[in-house]
Amino acid sequence: MRYLALDIGTRRTGVAYLDTEVGIALPLDTVVHTSEKDLMAALGKIFEARRPDRIVIGLPLLPGGTEGSQAQHSRKIGLLIEGMGFPTEYCDERHTSPRPSQHKNALPTQKIDGDATAACSLLSQKIDH
Numbered sequence: 001m002r003y004l005a006l007d008i009g010t011r012r013t014g015v016a017y018l019d020t021e022v023g024i025a026l027p028l029d030t031v032v033h034t035s036e037k038d039l040m041a042a043l044g045k046i047f048e049a050r051r052p053d054r055i056v057i058g059l060p061l062l063p064g065g066t067e068g069s070q071a072q073h074s075r076k077i078g079l080l081i082e083g084m085g086f087p088t089e090y091c092d093e094r095h096t097s098p099r100p101s102q103h104k105n106a107l108p109t110q111k112i113d114g115d116a117t118a119a120c121s122l123l124s125q126k127i128d129h
Helices: 036-050 069-083 114-128
Strands: 002-007 012-019 026-032 054-059 088-092
Touching: 002 036, 002 114, 012 036, 012 114, 026 036, 026 114, 036 069, 054 069, 054 114, 069 088
Parallel strands: 002 054, 054 088
Antiparallel strands: 002 012, 012 026
């Protein structure tokens, strides 16, 4: 099974890919977009290249677990993706944002693509369940 995870934002969308035969989530280039149309065009190219069986979309719930405007935006993009013929599912993304490490050997956080890392975390949650 091939999964593609999306950490959808209004200007940047993190993307990660997982083939369960390999078992390792790979961060892909973050999509920088100025509109939903730009985002959907970029996603269409990624979907064509990766041919995912399922799309996992991060759902940015509020601290209390309810949905706000950003979660509604993610669901709207999810409906557009479903309209392209790809099954989607949503995953709570409240705990996927990377945090700076205090470890002395940690990579500097400015070199880490936080959007793609968050998308990888969504896939990690998926395979852990």
